[in-house]
Every structure is written in C-alpha cells, then in structure tokens.
Amino acid sequence: MIEFKDIHKSFGDKKVLNGVSAVFQAGQCNLIIGTSGSGKTVLMKCLVGLFEPDSGEISYSGVNFSEMTQEHRKELRQQIGMLFQGSALFDSMTVEQNIMFPLNMFTKDSYEQKLKRVNEVLDRVNMKDVNKKFPAELSGGMKKRVGIARAIVLNPKYLFCDEPNSGLDPQTSMLIDKLIQEITKEFNITTIVNTHDMNSVMETGDHIIYMYQGVKEWEGSNKEIIFSKNDRLNKFIFASEFLQDAKDMRMLEMKGKIDNHRNMDELLK
C-alpha cells in the first residue's frame, strides 16, 4: 500500500502539485490520469523518489518515505519496479543482460539461477527467443514487455508504469494493459499507472485519480467514472463526439431504454 498526503511540489514559481492526497492499495491497478501538464508525471516521480516533494508525506506500507535514510531508501527501491514511457532499456546490453542486471546487482545467485529467472519472467510476458537481441532490434511493444520483465524480475511489491501505452497500436496497448493487470493480481503488487489512454482507464482502472492543474479533481473506479458529474473529467474522458455518443448510448442501455445488441442486429439486417 502506498499512501501520500498533501503533496506539494513547485519548480521555481510554478506550482506543479498542490496538496495531492490518495491511498493506493495492493493488488489493484491504481491509475493517475489527466491532461498533459496536470502534474501526474511529477506526482509519480515524487512517489518513487526521483523528485523530493516540497512538503507532504509519502508512506510505503506505513513507513514514511520522506523520513527514510538513504540506505533504507535503497532497500525500498529494490522492492520497486518501474516501466518507463520509452522503456529505458540499456542500449548496450542484450535483452537477457537487461533483465539480469538487477539480479547481478542485488543477488548472489549463480548464473544458471539468474538465467532461469530471466527466462521465467520473459515467459511471463510472452517473449521467446529474444534473449540475445539488443533493444534496437525490438518493436515498441516488445520493448515494453522486456521493460515489464525487468521491472518484475526482483519480485517487486510496487510497480510503477509511466504511460505504458504511449506509441503503441490499440491491440498491443490492450496486451500490455492485460499483462499489467494480470501481474498486479497474480503477485498482489501495488501498481500505479500514469496514463492518457481511455481504453486502459476503462479496462484496468480499479482505482483512478484524475489530476487537473496539480490538484486531485476526482477519485473513483472505472465503474464510477462514466457517471462522474465532474465537467473537467467528462471533457477529458469524452473528448470526442464519438465517445460522448457511446456514453449516451451506454447510459440509455443501462436505463433499459434501448437494447444495444438488438438495435445493432436490426441495423445490420
């Protein structure tokens, strides 16, 4: 579980986070959504310790992160996995070396044990015969999957994903979403995903916070988001007329005024 209270962060005169608080539970996909510049990346970087918040409290399973010593933070970071927007794989290393890197750094396992673990996680992200390939030889979706494999190789308790779907086609995006969701449930990880992708929100958002200009505007689940009365959130979600129409149809369907499937069948006739 990750809990943060009243997080403030400024860069010069610009206030980027203005008193954000939330609790992210384990075994859930916790989503941070919002328009560009709303502060979601800064919030995520504060949570993982890449930025130091100006004020506020962040605690991991009840332990205050801000008050931890450097050594304690180092230990905690070994329980954190992160998938970066651009995957952040080490260019000069093969896929196998990339995934083995945290194991080499933090375990005393034999090469055979480490290789076994690498193959296990590669198998988990549905990647085969890529051990000796370099990141430059992989597609965007494959890089993301290798990034996930590297993030989970040390069995983390916390998984952070920064825009995991950026630059991917809808089908690959769905595969990545599904994978993140499965891993979260399977290993009871506290997963935090920073995303713009509405499909991800609807598919994986067990718990969602919507950020607007550094403030948490809305909080709920993917089941509640569609009924949100927050205008800004509605504008963000239903940015296109198509999505707005789809929402209206869904609402009518739920109220029993139309039978969507029947109407579609009639249209197809």
Add this chain to the structure above:
Amino acid sequence: MKIFTEFGRYLLMLKGMFSKPENMKMYWKEFMHQCSEIGIGSLGIVVIISVFMGAVSALQTAYQLVSPFIPKSTIAQIVRDTVILEFAPTLVCIVLAGVVGSKIASELGNMRVSEQIDALEIMGINTKTYLILPKIAASMLTIPMLVIIAGVLGMWGGRFAGVMSGILSKQTFDKGLLQFFKPYNVFFALVKAYTFAFIISSIPAYYGYYVKGGALEIGRSSTKSVVVSCVAILFADYILAQLLLAS
C-alpha cells in the same frame, strides 16, 4: 552567477560519487570496461599523434638550429624535453578531451534523456557512483599510461624523422636524449597527466549527467564539455607550470 551554481553542482556531483557500492563485482566489471573503452579505445589516435608530433618537432628544431656551434645532439634534447614537458601530456590530453570527453558526455547524456539513469536510480543504484566513478578512475589509470606511451613514441618519432632525413645519426640522437636529462620532468609530466585525466573525465561526465532535453541538447552538451575541458586543461597547464617549474 551561473558559473558558481554550475561549479557548486559539479562539486556536489563529485561528492555524490563516493558511496558504498551495491555490488563490488559489478563495479569492478564496469571499471574494467571503462579502462578498455578509454585506454585501448584511444590508443590508436595517441600512437599516430605521438609519432608525428615527435617527428615534426625534430625536423622543425633542426630547421631552426642553423649555427654550426650548436651540436646536433641538441636536437634530441629539445625533442625530448618538449615531448615530455608539453607535447605528450598537454597535446595528447587535449586530443583525448575530444575523443574521450565527447564519448563520456554523449553516453551519459543519452542515458539521461532515455531515462536509463532514472531506471538505475529506481533500482536503488547510486548512479553517480556506478556511472561516473568508474569513468574517472579508469581515466586516472589509463590516461597517464597513454601519456607515457606518447612520450616514448614521440621521441622515437623524432629519432626516426631525424635519421631518415639525414639530419643526425642514431648514435647522435641517442646521445642527445641522455644528455642533461632531468627525471623531475617526467614527474612533472605525470602530475599533468593525472590532473588532465581528471579534467577530461569529470567535466564531460558533469555535462552528460545533467543534460536536459533531447538529441540536440546531447550534442550541445558534448561540444560544450569538450570546449570547457580544453580550456580547463590549458588553465591547469599554466598553473602547474607556474607551481612546479617556476622557481
């Protein structure tokens, strides 16, 4: 004021390098990798520069020594002292600032921009210790070695050019090399080599590590790191000459 901010941040970066390694074996591996990249990787250019630098200095010294009263062996003495005192440490290090410095700055810059440094930080690795310290340590080990090689090859180049152009015989050159030789000059050259090695590795590491932006900024920071390193080398060269030679 910006220069003081940057200098302060540079000092903090250096201070931040000294922390307990997470896994000594991995750090040693990285150190050896850097020794190979910096030392072996620069050997070719150092050999070429040194031989030609020595050869040209022998020919130009001979061209300027027109008096029949000055023995030919003086050419070897002048070649020896210029190579040891200035050409081998300073000229070679200025070239290495371009070769090694730009490589360090662009490598770290690319790692920063593509979030690889952030990925290491998230894993709990002190990136200053893991990425910068091995580069500086490898430079401090290999660059003085390259300077020694450059000195030897420079004198050999001078001997080769002097003999091949018929200016002086092998025996005369060898005799000149040994005349009035001051071992202190070698010490001075090594002090310069260590100082410049630190400059060549730490300044580009600073510019690469703190780069912000994209590909364009990586290029800019790489160029800036080479320029600043070269100026710092020349400045340090003057200070060291003043401190160690002027009496």
